Amino acid sequence: MTxxxxxxxxxxxxxxxxxxxxxxxxxxxxxxxxxxxxxxxLASRVGTSTMAVxxxxxxxxxLIAALFExxxxxxxxxxxxxxxxxxxxxxxxxxxxxxxxxxxxxxxxYALMISATMPIPESLRHKETAEPxxxxxxxxxxxxxxLSAVEACIxxxxxxSEKDPDELAGALWSAVHGHCSLELAGFYENRETAxxxxxxxxxxxxxxxxxxxxxxxxxxxxxx
Amino acid sequence: MTxxxxxxxxxxxxxxxxxxxxxxxxxxxxxxxxxxxxxxxLASRVGTSTMAVxxxxxxxxxLIAALFExxxxxxxxxxxxxxxxxxxxxxxxxxxxxxxxxxxxxxxxYALMISATMPIPESLRHKETAEPxxxxxxxxxxxxxxLSAVEACIxxxxxxSEKDPDELAGALWSAVHGHCSLELAGFYENRETAxxxxxxxxxxxxxxxxxxxxxxxxxxxxxx
DNA sequence: GCACCAATATAACAGTGTTATATGCGGAGC
DNA sequence: GCTCCGCATATAACACTGTTATATTGGTGC
Numbered sequence: 001m002t003x004x005x006x007x008x009x010x011x012x013x014x015x016x017x018x019x020x021x022x023x024x025x026x027x028x029x030x031x032x033x034x035x036x037x038x039x040x041x042l043a044s045r046v047g048t049s050t051m052a053v054x055x056x057x058x059x060x061x062x063l064i065a066a067l068f069e070x071x072x073x074x075x076x077x078x079x080x081x082x083x084x085x086x087x088x089x090x091x092x093x094x095x096x097x098x099x100x101x102x103x104x105x106x107x108x109x110y111a112l113m114i115s116a117t118m119p120i121p122e123s124l125r126h127k128e129t130a131e132p133x134x135x136x137x138x139x140x141x142x143x144x145x146x147l148s149a150v151e152a153c154i155x156x157x158x159x160x161s162e163k164d165p166d167e168l169a170g171a172l173w174s175a176v177h178g179h180c181s182l183e184l185a186g187f188y189e190n191r192e193t194a195x196x197x198x199x200x201x202x203x204x205x206x207x208x209x210x211x212x213x214x215x216x217x218x219x220x221x222x223x224x
Numbered sequence: 225m226t227x228x229x230x231x232x233x234x235x236x237x238x239x240x241x242x243x244x245x246x247x248x249x250x251x252x253x254x255x256x257x258x259x260x261x262x263x264x265x266l267a268s269r270v271g272t273s274t275m276a277v278x279x280x281x282x283x284x285x286x287l288i289a290a291l292f293e294x295x296x297x298x299x300x301x302x303x304x305x306x307x308x309x310x311x312x313x314x315x316x317x318x319x320x321x322x323x324x325x326x327x328x329x330x331x332x333x334y335a336l337m338i339s340a341t342m343p344i345p346e347s348l349r350h351k352e353t354a355e356p357x358x359x360x361x362x363x364x365x366x367x368x369x370x371l372s373a374v375e376a377c378i379x380x381x382x383x384x385s386e387k388d389p390d391e392l393a394g395a396l397w398s399a400v401h402g403h404c405s406l407e408l409a410g411f412y413e414n415r416e417t418a419x420x421x422x423x424x425x426x427x428x429x430x431x432x433x434x435x436x437x438x439x440x441x442x443x444x445x446x447x448x
Numbered sequence: 449g450c451a452c453c454a455a456t457a458t459a460a461c462a463g464t465g466t467t468a469t470a471t472g473c474g475g476a477g478c
Numbered sequence: 479g480c481t482c483c484g485c486a487t488a489t490a491a492c493a494c495t496g497t498t499a500t501a502t503t504g505g506t507g508c
Contacts, residue, residue, distance in 0.1 A: 039496065049457050050496080060496065114338070114405065137411065170406070171399075171425040178402020181338065182394070187361065201395040204432030205425070263465065273488050274465080284465065 076142035088152035158214030300366035312376035382438030
């Protein structure tokens, strides 16, 4: 919470137009997907010229990168909104469901996130080690939330303490992301069967990672 | 092995040019990714005009769809080349490794396959039920191979017989595909750690799906 | 008020996929 | 063997795209 900087009104207008461009681009993204974003259409919708995108974002890539960041922020918000049970395992399950819920409600943003051709924007990039590309993502809140849930499960004894939390979180993320990717590609017939498959998959990878003690606890949850 | 049809030489030339276009497009795809395929560059490389793409494939979408099919064929070939152990569980593990091997060796093809914007070509589409989009994929050899391995594991008693083979295969596919998607996005620092994570993830989802009997067998494999 | 600088608008450039038009070549019928 | 028809092809135009060069405007500091 910083006090209001002595922003010039020109600076305010510049930020306002940046936001206007971002909002309009987001609206175009949600409506017609990433490919429907045209600088000319975007500029005319905001009531300016294409040059505004270059001064605000440095070009179309910068604009897409900004949308990329917003996608991760929305994901983090969805995860933060997931109910945080006292039981870490249940919390982890809620996070998995929140991840899928985000993907289903924001398919265009999700498609943007998983487009491998997307260069990770500076703000999400690890400061010291630029390589590998997506390393910065593991610093983002969306990943940190899941990581802390995993760590809580380790402290809880549900996950083996000798395993690296990153490994466990990565395995879980792979399964959840893999399912959502297939579901959005239309692999499942309808949402009901997709949800059944999602539960089966996430529960399977969870079961495979748990300690005997954690597995016992987990079975009591799934039965109850 | 059919006897040579009474093909007209015009038809032969047409097919030859179709193959030439496909080969050149494949080469461009592997080199510079999907976005690097330009009809003008492609046509000039083959020594024809852009109209050839329209007569052979109906447009760029048809060309991409043909590359899409070739990607699945290459995946099927990679899976078919995986050693088929007598032990179904080991076979399934080999298939998972072959899937990742394909993704690593053909990143551009893999990126094409997982691009959600890709409409499933007719030849891969389920004939009766056009919806959902990717249903036809489950008829492809690449999926059938994995499915038969899963069924062998069910017959073996390693997987519970009351579960739908499609469900089990889908869970496995989600995890394997999810990992490869993240690995190609550059999420892991290097290939060694990525491989470690891949084994952890696939083993976890396997363990979570196995019967007690199958789990016993599985543990004897991983220890030995 | 004036000078300067940054942001903008206009327009041009180099591409893209697609389509309309015209040319030419190959196969069928006589 | 010749004619004629049809289809594949080449050329060129169209409607776009992102980017860049140029000129004009607007706000800020002196």
